[in-house]
Amino acid sequence: SCALCGWTYDWFCCLMILLGIISNGMASLVIGSASLELQGVKSAPMALPGDRMLMDSDDVILLLGKEEDIATTIMRGRFTLRYEPWDEYAAIGLCSLLLVTQLLAQLLLIPQGTFFGQIMFLSSLAALWVYNLYLSSIDNKHIQEELLLEALNLNEQHMRTYSLGMRTTATVFACLMLQPPGVYEELEWKKLGFEPEGIICKFIPNDTPVWTTWREKVLGVMRDQKVCSQDTCYDLLQMSDQEKDMFKPNDQKLLENLLEDACTTYELAVNEKLWLKCG
Numbered sequence: 001s002c003a004l005c006g007w008t009y010d011w012f013c014c015l016m017i018l019l020g021i022i023s024n025g026m027a028s029l030v031i032g033s034a035s036l037e038l039q040g041v042k043s044a045p046m047a048l049p050g051d052r053m054l055m056d057s058d059d060v061i062l063l064l065g066k067e068e069d070i071a072t073t074i075m076r077g078r079f080t081l082r083y084e085p086w087d088e089y090a091a092i093g094l095c096s097l098l099l100v101t102q103l104l105a106q107l108l109l110i111p112q113g114t115f116f117g118q119i120m121f122l123s124s125l126a127a128l129w130v131y132n133l134y135l136s137s138i139d140n141k142h143i144q145e146e147l148l149l150e151a152l153n154l155n156e157q158h159m160r161t162y163s164l165g166m167r168t169t170a171t172v173f174a175c176l177m178l179q180p181p182g183v184y185e186e187l188e189w190k191k192l193g194f195e196p197e198g199i200i201c202k203f204i205p206n207d208t209p210v211w212t213t214w215r216e217k218v219l220g221v222m223r224d225q226k227v228c229s230q231d232t233c234y235d236l237l238q239m240s241d242q243e244k245d246m247f248k249p250n251d252q253k254l255l256e257n258l259l260e261d262a263c264t265t266y267e268l269a270v271n272e273k274l275w276l277k278c279g
Contacts, residue, residue: 001017001120001121001123001124002014002017002018002021002120002124004116004120005017005113005116005117005120005121008114008116008117010113010114010116010117010120012109012110012112012113012117013110013113013114013117013118013120013121014117015109016102016105016106016109016110016113016121017120017121017124019101019102019105019106020102020106020124020128022098023095023098023099023101023102024099024128026094026095026098027095027098027099030083030091030092030095031092031095033083033084034081034082034083034084035081035082035084036079036080036081036143036144036147037079037080037081037082037147038077038078038079038080038147038148039077039078039079039080051063051064051065051178051180051194053174053178053199055202058167060170060174062174062177062178064177064178079144079147106121160272162268164265166261167203167204168203168204168214168258168261168262169261169262169264169265170203171199171200171203171204171218172218172261172262172265172266172269173265173268173269174199174203175196175199175200175218175222176222176265176266176269176270177269177272177273178194178196178199179194179196179222180192180194181273184222184223184224185223186223196218196219196222197215197219200215200218200219209246209247209251210247210251210254210255210258213243213255214255214258214259214262217236217237217259217262218237218262220236221236221237221262221266224236237259237260237262237263238259239252239255239256239259243255
């Protein structure tokens with residue numbers, strides 16, 4: 001467009017298109033030269049384990065690892081742009097001044113050009129709009145995800161995905177995975193910031209007798225230090241005769257299914273913890 005305007009001796013439109021090329025090119029150069037960095041917050045020297053849980057509708061993400069990696073980087077970290085080698089404020093200010101100058105000059109001088117030159121100017125704007133639309137379509141979340149994995153030295157071997165099907169199984173799995181190893185007292189749990197009953201109520205906010213009984217039995221398995229096999233867990237997750245008399249047949253069937261699912265989930269959580277130790 002700039003060359004065609006110059007060829008037809010329309011210097012107003014030619015210079016304005018050239019000014020747009022220079023100003024937008026410099027702005028893209030300055031902004032594109034910035035490096036995206038992930039900044040974390042330093043954790044205390046005696047910080048507790050940083051195990052956390054993130055929830056998004058039906059998806060649950062368990063973060064197991066050090067406090068400095070999880071709480072300070074994932075939970076409280078932020079993405080920043082670092083401009084090198086020039087001063088970021090001076091460079092961005094200069095580009096802004098150049099773009100404002102371009103805008104004012106085009107408003108004053110483009111009407112002075114020929115009809116052909118104005119058409120060429122509008123075509124250059126259309127090309128710039130298409131290019132900006134392409135840039136905005138780039139998935140920036142994927143870039144942030146890659147940067148986060150790189151900062152934490154993570155790859156697919158450090159991540160596992162399970163489709164547990166029901167919220168009850170996801171609840172039990174989350175509680176068992178987040179339980180501090182070797183700690184079975186509720187007082188010690190609270191000191192470490194682990195509250196399994198709160199996690200269960202967050203997943204399943206039901207207070208009916210069936211769900212209350214199920215919740216207490218799941219917590220009982222977590223409190224029992226003797227639970228070292230699935231058979232022991234299976235014995236603890238059985239309905240007593242008194243509990244069978246409390247519920248109607250439909251409620252009994254529901255509770256039996258829930259307890260059976262909890263037992264299966266316990267085995268899955270134990271295998272997962274063994275995988276973590278080996279990894």
